[in-house]
Amino acid sequence: MAAFVTKWKGNEKIRPGAGKARKMGKFFKESISKMFSLKEEIPRSTDLVIVGGGLVGSAVAFFVAHKQTNREREIMVIERDPMYTTASSSLSAGGIRHQFSVTENVQMSMFTTKFLRNIKFFLGLIDQPPPDVQFNHQGYLFLATPEKAEKLEELVKMQKYLGAEVEMFSAEMLKQRFPWLNIDGIEAGSLGLNGEGWFDPHSLLAALKQRNIGLGVRYIDAEVIGFTKKLSAPETIGNQYVLASVISRDTDGDMFETNCHQVVNCAGPWAGQIGELAGMGTETGALSIPLPVVPRKRFIYAYHCHNGPGISTPLTVDITGTYFRREGLGGMYICGASPESEEEEPSIENLDVDYEFFNEKIWPRLAHRIPAFENIKLKSAWAGYYDYNVWDQNLIIGPHPVITNFLLANGMSGHGLQQSICVGNAISEMILNADTYTVDLSRFNFDRIIRREKILEDFIV
Ligand SMILES: Cc1cc2nc3c(=O)[nH]c(=O)nc-3n(C[C@H](O)[C@H](O)[C@H](O)COP(=O)(O)OP(=O)(O)OC[C@H]3O[C@@H](n4cnc5c(N)ncnc54)[C@H](O)[C@@H]3O)c2cc1C
CATH class of the missing domain: 3.30.9.10 (D-Amino Acid Oxidase, subunit A, domain 2)
Structure with a gap:
């Protein structure tokens, strides 16, 4: 179990932990806290810190907690907005589709569909009704002009090859099927026949969170405001760093330092700011490049x-x-x-x-x-x-090349809801050193930004 820190009210100074004496203190603190309903304090050390408890952060926590055998890793999700009033996850349109031009994007959404269909197995709780995320099984219809129809047809072939159930329809066939549609300027359309639709993101988030808490994941109401970083390899072989601790501020303004082994950036629209706190875009070499994720x-x-x-x-x-x-x-x-x-x-x-x-x-x-x-x-x-x-409107995933224990799960730009589950699984495979990856997302690492390569998606909505 992690040790607990003492807080220093109204003081910007953060004191490191006080060793063994702290463990005795912990017992009394916990008892007193329970007696007087004081709020729980932020652990002084943990294994895995997840910054942001939206769908991506909660999916990462779920897959790590669900797969590890003996709860060997302590997992802490730090979320500054526990009601998710501004989180992308709760304000989204809830759509899931298999129609993308980038193959991994198709695979990621297909993974999520499978997860949603088996949600009872993954997130169901004994003696409770299965979580209901109100999955409306209704396809997406992408309309195309004469100039774009051929390209759309090619992409549909690729999607079908990957197992998606999508079909091309001529404008006339669409009119027959959907008499309410004006087909002026339309040559054709691609229609998802199975596996696409929309669901209630908030219900999925609530179900994940509830399951995570049952699996021992701790959700902490606080804002991450900094990290401490140290060199992890001799300078002679190029500077490599690790994040040694996370500094956070709770709802009363008290600050805490939590030592950790790994940090995952799941801060959604604010991921760029978390990257900057970790040093991205503030130094030289690979650290001169910021994480190109901003709120839009x-x-x-x-x-x-x-x-x-x-x-x-x-x-x-x-x-x-x-x-x-x-x-x-x-x-x-x-x-x-x-x-x-x-x-x-x-x-x-x-x-x-x-x-x-x-x-x-x-x-x-x-x-x-x-x-x-x-x-x-x-x-x-x-x-x-x-x-x-802002670089290429696609996912950035995996460890930072220089801050080696800092993992990124960011930048999905409007399709993150349907990718969150697959991204959570992929990050868990990285953390748990899986032999093989369910969906190979290696092309989406941060190195592509350093190499100035783009992965562009044609189906941006
Ligand atoms: C209008 C709209 C429609 C959309 N429609 C779709 C759709 O149909 N289909 C689809 O797939 N996607 C859609 N999306 C995109 C999708 O919602 C996001 O890509 C996805 O929810 C991102 O999830 P997340 O967990 O990364 O981010 P979030 O849900 O935003 O979670 C990030 C969390 O990090 C927390 N945080 C940030 N900084 C800190 C800090 N310093 N300390 C502690 N916590 C912090 C935030 O409070 C937040 O709760 C839509 C988005 C919007 C806005």
Whole structure:
């Protein structure tokens, strides 16, 4: 078990631990804490620190805790927003699709579908009903112009080769199947027939968290504000570092230092800041390169249409990039779109919604593609942050090449929800030194940023 630290109120100084005497203190502290319901203190040492307890952090914790045999590693998830008010995971659209242009992206989502189908096995608790993440099995429909149709067909072949159940449909076939669709300017579309859809991210997060706590994972309400780093190899063979401890500040403003063996960056949109605290982008050589992940604001609008497309409506992505899907069964839909250029990126200062974006950009495109949407009533809207990888909008995963015990699981840029489960599994395979990897994600390591190589995904929504 980890030792516990004493806190120093209102004082920026962080004292290291006091050795064996601390263990005696721990017993009294725990008893007193229980007696007076004092809050639990932050452990002074642990094996694995996960920064961020959203879906990625919780999936990492789950797979490590679930696979290790004797709870040999203590796992601590540090989360500064335990209600997940601004976390990307809880503000997302909940979509999962197998239609990507990068093969690993297809494989990652297929892994998650399998996990969701077997959720009872992974996350079920004895004597409790199985977790219900409300998985709506409804495909994605990607529409294509005459210029893009051939490319789409090639990608569908690749997706099918990997086992995805996707089919190409001509515009006329689409019209027959979906009479509500205006096929002007459309040559063809690819439709997911099985395994795609949407689910409730918050329910999945809650189920993971509950299971993790049962497996001994500790969730700590605090903010990571720094690390201590030390050289791990003689300078003669090139500087290699390890993060020796994590500095965090709890909800009362008290600061703690926790020694650790490994740290995983699962801070979602704020991953770049955690990278910087670890030294990325602040020094020379490989450490001169920052982690290129920043928050980018995206909006979701919910509207009602009394005669809109029915129950078997796929999540439809128009040629303009605007998407919509059904939300429940009462004539409600949600929709959204990414800005068309960097200049149009909304300010990230707050999570205020831009209603003009809906009126001027989204609604006209939707009403053109689905004429029934001429008559809608906007009911609500919200905004959230994408964990946006400004380099190539794809996952960055694996140990940092120079800070060797610092693992990255970042930058999924709008498809992180469906990748979180596979990413969690992949990080667990790295931590537990697996012989083989379920999905080989080695191309997605940080080295590609150093080499200035990009992995570009055509299916960005
Ligand atoms: C509007 C919108 C729609 C989306 N739709 C989809 C979709 O349909 N399908 C899909 O696959 N993906 C979608 N995404 C993307 C997806 O939600 C994210 O990629 C994914 O949730 C990222 O998960 P995460 O755990 O990395 O990040 P988060 O859920 O943001 O978790 C990171 C956590 O780290 C914590 N944290 C940050 N800094 C610190 C610190 N210093 N100390 C302690 N804790 C810290 C934060 O509080 C946060 O809770 C969407 C995102 C948005 C915003």
